[in-house]
Structure formats: C-alpha cells, structure tokens
Amino acid sequence: MTGTPSSLLEVDMEVERRQVTVAAAFTLQAGERLAIFGTSGAGKTTILESIAGLVQLTSGKVRVDGKLVAGRLKGERALEPRHRQVALVRQPTTLFPHLTVEQNVAYGIRRSPARGQISDLLDRLGLTTLARARGAALSGGQRQRVALGRALASPFRVLLLDEPLSAVDLAARQELRQLTIEASLDRNAAGILVTHDLTEAQAFSDQLGIIDDGRLLQLGGAHEVVLFPRSRRVAELVGYGGFVPVPSAVDSLFAIHPDRVVPGAAPQRGVVLTGTVLSTRPFGPRYECTVCERSGERFAVHVDAPPAVGTECTLTALDPPVVAP
Amino acid sequence: MRTTTPAGNLAASGVVPGFPSAGRIVARGSTALALLGALIIWLALLGPFAVLIQHLSFHSIRAALGPPGALDPLWTSLGASAVALGAMVLLGTPLAYLLARGRLPLARIVELGILLPLMMPPLVIGLLLIFLIGPDGTLGNLLADIHLTGVNTFFALIVAEFYEAAPFYVLGAHAAFASVDPRIEQDATLLGDRPLQAFRRITLPLAAPGLATGLATAWARAMGAFGAVVIIAYYPRGLPNQIFIAFQEFSLPGALPFALLLVVAALPLPVLAYLWSARTRSRVAGAEAP
Numbered sequence: 001m002t003g004t005p006s007s008l009l010e011v012d013m014e015v016e017r018r019q020v021t022v023a024a025a026f027t028l029q030a031g032e033r034l035a036i037f038g039t040s041g042a043g044k045t046t047i048l049e050s051i052a053g054l055v056q057l058t059s060g061k062v063r064v065d066g067k068l069v070a071g072r073l074k075g076e077r078a079l080e081p082r083h084r085q086v087a088l089v090r091q092p093t094t095l096f097p098h099l100t101v102e103q104n105v106a107y108g109i110r111r112s113p114a115r116g117q118i119s120d121l122l123d124r125l126g127l128t129t130l131a132r133a134r135g136a137a138l139s140g141g142q143r144q145r146v147a148l149g150r151a152l153a154s155p156f157r158v159l160l161l162d163e164p165l166s167a168v169d170l171a172a173r174q175e176l177r178q179l180t181i182e183a184s185l186d187r188n189a190a191g192i193l194v195t196h197d198l199t200e201a202q203a204f205s206d207q208l209g210i211i212d213d214g215r216l217l218q219l220g221g222a223h224e225v226v227l228f229p230r231s232r233r234v235a236e237l238v239g240y241g242g243f244v245p246v247p248s249a250v251d252s253l254f255a256i257h258p259d260r261v262v263p264g265a266a267p268q269r270g271v272v273l274t275g276t277v278l279s280t281r282p283f284g285p286r287y288e289c290t291v292c293e294r295s296g297e298r299f300a301v302h303v304d305a306p307p308a309v310g311t312e313c314t315l316t317a318l319d320p321p322v323v324a325p
Numbered sequence: 326m327r328t329t330t331p332a333g334n335l336a337a338s339g340v341v342p343g344f345p346s347a348g349r350i351v352a353r354g355s356t357a358l359a360l361l362g363a364l365i366i367w368l369a370l371l372g373p374f375a376v377l378i379q380h381l382s383f384h385s386i387r388a389a390l391g392p393p394g395a396l397d398p399l400w401t402s403l404g405a406s407a408v409a410l411g412a413m414v415l416l417g418t419p420l421a422y423l424l425a426r427g428r429l430p431l432a433r434i435v436e437l438g439i440l441l442p443l444m445m446p447p448l449v450i451g452l453l454l455i456f457l458i459g460p461d462g463t464l465g466n467l468l469a470d471i472h473l474t475g476v477n478t479f480f481a482l483i484v485a486e487f488y489e490a491a492p493f494y495v496l497g498a499h500a501a502f503a504s505v506d507p508r509i510e511q512d513a514t515l516l517g518d519r520p521l522q523a524f525r526r527i528t529l530p531l532a533a534p535g536l537a538t539g540l541a542t543a544w545a546r547a548m549g550a551f552g553a554v555v556i557i558a559y560y561p562r563g564l565p566n567q568i569f570i571a572f573q574e575f576s577l578p579g580a581l582p583f584a585l586l587l588v589v590a591a592l593p594l595p596v597l598a599y600l601w602s603a604r605t606r607s608r609v610a611g612a613e614a615p
Contacts, residue, residue, distance in 0.1 A: 052511075052515060054511050054515075080514075080519075081511065081514035081515050082514055082515070082516075082517045082518060082519060084515065086515055087515065087516075088512065088515055090508065090512070094506060094508045094509045094512050095509075096509060096512075096513070096527055097531065097609050097610075098530045098531055098608075098609045107513070107516050108516035108517055110517055134608075134609065136609065136610045150516070154516050154517070155517075
C-alpha cells in the first residue's frame with residue numbers, strides 16, 4: 001500500500017469532530033481491499049464519509065483515479081458526487097423508502113438494458129421474492145442486503161462499506177461477502193470495509209488498519225497486524241488479553257492472545273508461562289480460563305479441556321509479540 | 326404432573342388473578358377520559374358546520390347566489406388564491422428547503438421573518454401593507470412604474486392573501502423537507518444524480534405529503550383571508566369580503582349562503598391533500614408496491 005502515481009485511491013485527511021480529530025493517510029491500488037477495524041466512535045465512519053467527499057476536511061485531500069474528491073486545493077475543484085464513482089453502504093442503512101427493493105438496487109444504473117443483471121443480483125442477494133417490497137417492510141438484514149446490492153450494481157471504482165453485514169444472519173454472510181469481493185474484483189476497484197468485527201475484517205480484506213481515538217495506529221497485512229501488533233493498544237484491540245513482563249528486558253511485555261496459547265511447555269514454539277487457574281467457563285466449543293501468572297499478571301486462554309480451578313498450570317504462548325507497556 | 330403458580334412472581338408483578346391492579350384501573354380511566362376529550366373536541370370543531378347546514382335552505386341559497394354576478398366574489402377569491410399559492414410555491418419552496426438543510430446564513434432571523442406575519446394580527450398587516458405598497462408607500466412608487474397599484478386591486482388582494490397564508494406553506498414545507506434524511510440525498514448524488522435530479526427523484530416524493538398538507542393549509546388560509554384583505558383590497562370583492570358585506574346588509578341569513586360557498590370552495594383541496602398525504606405516507610411505510 002505504498003503511494004505510487006498509479007494508486008487508485010489516495011487518502012491523506014484530517015477532520016475535526018467534536019470529541020476527536022480523525023486522521024488517516026494511505027493509498028490503495030486497483031483491486032486492493034482494506035478493512036479498518038476499531039471500536040465504536042473511533043472515527044471509522046468519518047473516514048468513509050471523507051473518502052466519499054461528504055465531509056469537509058480540516059486539511060488534506062482524497063483522490064480517486066488521480067482526481068480530487070475531497071479537500072481544497074488551489075486551482076483544483078473537487079469532482080461532483082455523481083462523477084466520483086464511489087459507492088457507499090452506510091450504517092444504519094439508508095434506502096430510498098418510497099422505492100421498491102428492485103428500484104433501489106437499480107438506482108445507480110444509468111443504462112436501461114441492465115434488467116437481467118439486476119434480477120441476477122437480486123437472486124444472489126436473496127431478494128427476488130422481495131423485489132416489489134418497500135424499505136419499511138424489510139428486516140434489518142434485508143435492508144442491508146438491498147443497500148449492498150444498490151452499491152454493487154452502481155459503476156463504482158471505490159467501494160466503501162460501513163458494517164454492511166452486521167444485521168445479516170451468519171449463514172448468509174459468507175455468500176454476500178464473496179459476492180462483494182467478486183464485484184470489487186470484476187471492476188478492478190478498491191474496497192474499504194469498516195467494522196468492529198475482526199473476523200469480518202480479515203475475511204473481507206487483504207489489508208488491515210487499526211483505528212483508535214481517530215488515529216490509524218497500524219496498517220499492514222490482515223494477518224500480520226494481528227500477529228505483530230506494534231503497540232500495546234493495537235494488541236488490546238485485536239484481542240490480546242494479557243501482558244506479561246519480558247524477564248530479560250525492561251519496559252517490554254509479552255502480549256498474550258487467548259487463542260495463541262497451548263497447554264504444556266514447548267519452549268521451541270514460544271514463551272513458557274506458569275500460573276494458577278483462577279476460573280473457567282465455556283467459550284463456544286472450548287473453554288476460557290483466567291490464569292494468574294507468577295508475575296501477578298492475569299490473562300485469558302482458550303483451551304479444549306479446562307484445568308481445575310486453583311491448580312498450577314504450564315502454558316506456552318506461541319511466539320508472543322513484544323510491546324511497550 | 327402438578328403445576329404450581331409462581332405466587333411470588335405474581336405478587337412481585339402486582340397482578341392478583343381476578344382483581345385488576347390499581348395501575349390498570351388508572352390506565353383504563355385515563356383512556357376513557359382521553360376518548361371523551363377527543364369526542365368533545367371533535368364535536369366542538371364540527372359544531373359550526375352542523376349549524377351552517379341547519380340554518381340554510383335551498384331557497385335562501387338560490388336567492389343569494391342565483392342573481393347574475395353573485396358568484397363573482399368566488400371567481401375573484403379562487404383566482405387570487407391560486408396566484409398567491411403559485412407565488413408561495415415558487416418562492417417558498419427553495420426557501421423552506423434551504424432552511425431545512427441549514428444552508429441559509431442567519432437562518433434564525435429568516436425564520437423569525439417568516440413567523441412574524443403569523444404573530445401579527447391580520448388587520449395590522451393590512452394597515453402596514455398600505456404604507457408599504459400603497460400609492461404613497463416605499464414600494465408603491467416602484468409598483469406604479471410597472472402600472473401596479475397596491476390598494477383595492479386584484480394585485481392587492483393577492484398580496485394580502487400571500488401575507489396571511491405564505492407562512493403556513495413555508496413552515497409546512499420546512500417541516501416536510503426536514504423529515505427527509507439528507508444522507509439519502511447524498512446517496513442519490515453518489516449514485517449518479519445531479520443535485521436537482523436527486524431533489525426530484527428522492528426529496529420531492531418523500532416530502533410531498535408534508536408539502537401537500539402545507540399547501541392545503543395555505544390554500545384554506547388564502548381563501549379565507551380577511552383581516553388584511555378588508556383593509557388593503559376591499560375591492561375587487563372576494564368571498565370573505567362578500568360574507569362581511571352581506572352580513573352587514575342582510576344580517577345572518579344573507580351571509581350564510583356565501584359562507585357555505587366559501588366552505589365548499591376552500592375545503593375540498595385540503596381534504597383531498599390530507600387523504601392523499603395519509604395514503605402516501607402509509608404506502609411508503611407499508612409493504613407492497615401498488
């Protein structure tokens with residue numbers, strides 16, 4: 001994601017909000033997909049709306065295909081919204097309530113012969129039987145499907161998705177995600193998903209950005225960011241629940257991820273920890289145990305068989321990243 | 326198998342089988358009171374209409390409205406109100422939209438300006454309009470240059486009706502536009518619409534029920550405008566003036582036929598607009614397309 005003249009999307013923006021200043025700088029090539037992951041109120045939606053040119057930037061600029069979409073530059077005017085080729089799916093969804101599902105999905109298509117495409121798209125979205133229904137008659141998940149379909153049917157070069165599948169049932173998510181990725185690749189477009197669901201973020205994108213308090217803290221490969229968080233805050237956000245002092249180094253902590261711990265001592269695979277089991281509880285098909293390490297730090301681990309509460313246990317944290325306190 | 330009633334839970338919820346709770350009695354009582362209040366208000370509002378019908382006979386209507394020229398005030402009122410309404414739509418719609426979207430500088434002052442004619446007694450508006458557009462008024466001289474006179478003309482009638490009715494339309498339109506989420510307008514432009522296209526395809530259909538209600542209210546108000554009209558446009562005689570004059574000359578029986586005419590002429594549009602608005606709102610909120 002290094003900036004090159006051929007970048008499809010160039011973002012270098014700052015927006016002042018009441019409680020937080022949102023800033024982000026990155027570029028995306030055609031065909032790349034980025035997920036921005038962070039807590040609610042971190043500034044994810046502001047970044048999407050800024051890229052769509054719907055928010056006045058305090059400073060910086062956004063370019064799509066080299067053309068200015070947001071920001072103020074001398075001698076250069078931002079493109080009108082209709083020429084931006086940016087499709088946006090909002091959260092909460094914003095359908096055209098007076099139009100039917102079919103009319104909503106077809107709204108961005110300017111040429112008439114695309115009827116066949118629309119019915120194919122409605123079919124893949126699972127909306128064929130609802131084609132003549134209006135927005136008010138739809139459930140939250142159905143509304144999200146319509147909003148997604150409307151965006152995918154439009155001639156976009158940049159696809160912006162704000163929690164687009166949060167209300168869709170799990171069984172349908174995989175299919176809709178696949179549909180979104182295919183549509184994005186077909187158009188050789190850049191895609192950005194913002195979400196507070198890490199698995200959704202990784203499933204959609206090849207790049208992952210972690211945002212907190214308006215700042216993009218880390219940007220990198222979708223798996224790499226989770227395995228190698230650069231700071232304690234990033235580690236916390238991507239699920240590391242414990243921080244154990246590194247014995248040989250001052251001001252350094254091993255970040256312990258509950259799913260990257262195995263029972264027993266395996267020093268060749270990572271760092272061996274010993275501690276006392278404080279509690280256990282079911283966690284999906286596994287168990288979550290809270291362990292108090294010898295240093296006094298507590299962390300959670302996910303295991304297949306729960307040890308008895310109060311017993312000593314030995315665990316290996318698999319190649320834990322080292323972060324500053 | 327024997328089942329037991331969780332008596333503790335029932336006691337905690339305050340419900341004892343067979344005995345309505347105090348809360349339920351109060352709720353039933355207040356519902357009955359509300360229904361009674363609604364009925365009284367409805368009857369009170371409908372009362373004048375009932376009295377109007379009760380005191381009119383076919384003979385008195387024919388005697389009042391039959392002579393040649395008797396319907397002239399009706400055509401005058403209809404014409405002036407239609408022109409005033411057109412001006413309101415033309416000038417008031419963009420104003421209401423910009424106000425609703427917060428795109429006007431000094432919006433609060435503009436809003437106050439719109440509210441002012443509502444807060445002022447219509448008679449006072451009439452008096453002030455004489456100073457403004459009368460022969461010796463500030464704008465009167467300018468109007469004279471284009472051969473318009475601001476007193477006792479059809480133009481004066483339109484102006485007086487406009488002053489009395491326009492705030493109703495602008496405020497109604499403002500509320501109608503404010504009810505349309507600006508984000509869906511943005512979505513429409515991102516999907517390829519020009520701003521005017523988005524307005525026509527999205528904003529206008531969604532605001533239409535509210536706009537229709539505002540327009541209907543303004544129409545009824547314009548048709549019935551009297552306070553400012555009697556000062557600035559005694560002639561040409563519109564229906565409200567005709568009612569006033571008939572009342573002075575022939576007392577109640579002479580005025581009532583014209584009152585009926587005004588009601589018949591002014592009411593259908595608001596009633597139709599209300600029915601259409603209600604149907605459109607329920608269609609948008611409902612399930613299937615027609």
